[in-house]
Amino acid sequence: MKRVPGTRPSHEPVSELTTARLSVYLRSLDALEAAGVNTISSRDLAEQFQLNAAQIRKDLAYFGEFGVRGVGYYVKDLRRHLREILGLNRQIKVIIMGAGNLGLALADYPGFRHDGFDIVALFDTARDKIGQYSKGGVLIRPARDLPRVVEREHVEIALIAVPAAAAQTVLELVIESGIKAVLNFSPGTLRAPRGSKVKNVDLTLSLESLSFFLARGGDEHTE
Amino acid sequence: MKRVPGTRPSHEPVSELTTARLSVYLRSLDALEAAGVNTISSRDLAEQFQLNAAQIRKDLAYFGEFGVRGVGYYVKDLRRHLREILGLNRQIKVIIMGAGNLGLALADYPGFRHDGFDIVALFDTARDKIGQYSKGGVLIRPARDLPRVVEREHVEIALIAVPAAAAQTVLELVIESGIKAVLNFSPGTLRAPRGSKVKNVDLTLSLESLSFFLARGGDEHTE
Numbered sequence: 001m002k003r004v005p006g007t008r009p010s011h012e013p014v015s016e017l018t019t020a021r022l023s024v025y026l027r028s029l030d031a032l033e034a035a036g037v038n039t040i041s042s043r044d045l046a047e048q049f050q051l052n053a054a055q056i057r058k059d060l061a062y063f064g065e066f067g068v069r070g071v072g073y074y075v076k077d078l079r080r081h082l083r084e085i086l087g088l089n090r091q092i093k094v095i096i097m098g099a100g101n102l103g104l105a106l107a108d109y110p111g112f113r114h115d116g117f118d119i120v121a122l123f124d125t126a127r128d129k130i131g132q133y134s135k136g137g138v139l140i141r142p143a144r145d146l147p148r149v150v151e152r153e154h155v156e157i158a159l160i161a162v163p164a165a166a167a168q169t170v171l172e173l174v175i176e177s178g179i180k181a182v183l184n185f186s187p188g189t190l191r192a193p194r195g196s197k198v199k200n201v202d203l204t205l206s207l208e209s210l211s212f213f214l215a216r217g218g219d220e221h222t223e
Numbered sequence: 224m225k226r227v228p229g230t231r232p233s234h235e236p237v238s239e240l241t242t243a244r245l246s247v248y249l250r251s252l253d254a255l256e257a258a259g260v261n262t263i264s265s266r267d268l269a270e271q272f273q274l275n276a277a278q279i280r281k282d283l284a285y286f287g288e289f290g291v292r293g294v295g296y297y298v299k300d301l302r303r304h305l306r307e308i309l310g311l312n313r314q315i316k317v318i319i320m321g322a323g324n325l326g327l328a329l330a331d332y333p334g335f336r337h338d339g340f341d342i343v344a345l346f347d348t349a350r351d352k353i354g355q356y357s358k359g360g361v362l363i364r365p366a367r368d369l370p371r372v373v374e375r376e377h378v379e380i381a382l383i384a385v386p387a388a389a390a391q392t393v394l395e396l397v398i399e400s401g402i403k404a405v406l407n408f409s410p411g412t413l414r415a416p417r418g419s420k421v422k423n424v425d426l427t428l429s430l431e432s433l434s435f436f437l438a439r440g441g442d443e444h445t446e
Contacts, residue, residue, distance in 0.1 A: 014439075016273070016432060023431040031412070050238070086431050087438025094430070101358075102332075105325035110387065111410040111427040117434075135324075157433050164333065181433040187334040189254070197436045201429050204334040206422055207317070208246045208309050209239060210380050210404040211340075213420045215310025216237075 014062070016199075021059055022082055024051070029079040041072035091118050093155045095179075097170045098162035099124040099132075099140045102185055106159055108136035120153050121145075143173070150177040160184045171198065237285070239422075244282055245305055247274070252302040264295035314341050316378045318402075320393045321385035322347040322355075322363045325408055329382055331359035343376050344368075366396070373400040383407045394421065 028049040032040060046053035060066050063085050066078050083089050094112070096103045099122040106112075107119050122140045124130060130142045141149065149155065158174040160167055160182060167186035174182060175193045182198045184190050192198035251272040255263060269276035283289050286308050289301050306312050317335070319326045322345040329335075330342050345363045347353060353365045364372065372378065381397040383390055383405060390409035397405060398416045405421045407413055415421035 014435075019432045019435045020428060022435070023428045026431070027425065027428075085435070085438070087434040088431065092434055092437070100328070101324045102328035105323070105328050105384075106426070108324070109410070109426055111425065112430065114410075115427045115430070117427070117430055156437055157430065161328075181437055183429050183433060187332070187337075197433065199429055199433060201426070202250065202334065203329070203332055203424070204338045204340070205243060205246045205250075206406050206424050207335065207340055207380065208249070208311065208338070209242045210406060210420065210422060211310040211315055212237075212242045212245070212308070214315070214379055214404055215308070 018059055022086055026082045029075055032075045033079055037075055039072050039074055088116050091116050092157060093118050093120045093153050094157045095120050095155050096122045096159045096161055097174060099129050103161035104134045106161055107134040107138040120155055121149055146173060147177040150179055155179060157181045160186055162186060164188050241282055245309055249305045252298055255298045256302060260298055262295050262297055311339050314339050315380060316341050316343045316376050317380045318343050318378050319345045319382045319384055322352045326384035327357045329384055330357040330361040343378055344372055369396060370400040373402055378402060380404045383409055385409060387411050
């Protein structure tokens with residue numbers, strides 16, 4: 001059977017689906033903490049946020065003993081543990097390749113900074129953009145500065161927001177500069193060089209979920 | 224126990240996680256069809272795309288009998304069925320609220336059009352933007368035209384790409400205009416009016432997954 005490029009066998013210890021669920025739990029705990037909730041059972045957590053209680057217990061048990069019998073989880077503690085597990089207990093430096101509309105929007109996306117991600121710079125090849133700033137104040141630098149900035153600033157993650165045709169070349173430049181983790185917003189799947197991790201963000205997936213809702217006559221409601 | 228705003232009990236027949244998986248299967252089948260693969264077993268599908276074979280069989284069985292004993296799935300047929308289930312076998316009209324960087328980027332996102340979503344218009348309140356076009360040719364209209372455009376063009380989905388502080392108000396305008404399905408890109412959760420479906424896109428989730436990868440020493444590789 002042919003192997004489709006960009007795919008890989010599943011052999012990692014913790015799957016992407018698990019880490020995605022941990023992020024969702026963290027988001028739920030953020031909301032609970034903001035609402036002043038101190039403790040919560042896996043069942044109530046599941047019910048309030050449309051999750052699966054058994055899955056929550058299983059996912060968390062993988063990383064340690066967080067529940068307390070008769071109490072459930074301490075919201076604040078579990079939130080801190082999840083941030084540690086997800087590596088969010090420190091600031092992570094990020095660059096953005098491509099200062100088009102998407103790159104500029106990502107540079108100023110408020111959620112990133114709030115979550116401990118520091119957008120260090122945008123990179124572009126267009127002369128008229130270089131030296132300009134995003135509205136939020138992120139400088140647009142020439143692509144040739146990439147290796148120097150990555151090394152000096154200890155940049156760990158790159159977001160790719162260039163046209164699809166340029167994405168693979170830009171990915172290779174980014175990996176050569178020493179970055180190992182990449183989030184790709186260009187449509188289409190990229191071939192990740194060995195030792196690197198490339199995550200593709202497909203914005204159509206969410207639209208398809210709405211299309212499904214509409215196809216079934218919109219027989220669902222949200223409070 | 225306090226109920227956090229924006230959450231709801233789980234009572235719908237098909238969960239969001241299921242529809243998200245259907246979208247992922249569809250994406251995988253797109254790749255297989257493009258690679259000239261005619262049939263595939265659930266096991267090979269799972270292995271190539273890091274999915275769970277039992278889960279694939281279970282998800283698909285919910286919607287009918289698609290597998291053929293000794294053959295697996297016919298890629299082309301299953302792809303067509305999934306597009307029907309997801310309501311993608313017709314064009315869906317979409318508007319975008321907010322013609323900032325994010326709105327403009329979404330208006331020209333190539334994946335949407337490819338998938339049958341037709342971006343009809345952008346809406347904004349800034350006078351200097353109204354009457355302009357995105358690079359891809361989507362007109363920016365004044366917010367007051369919203370109800371008329373939605374009715375005349377039979378718009379079904381709105382994307383919200385306005386600053387967080389304006390998002391709830393814009394959501395209400397959108398629902399009043401007759402739209403029932405909304406994809407919100409503004410940070411923070413919105414209160415969805417009854418009978419509507421609001422899906423929040425949280426761009427930080429993908430970054431957190433990379434952060435997790437880095438926190439574990441990057442001991443994973445992609446081919």
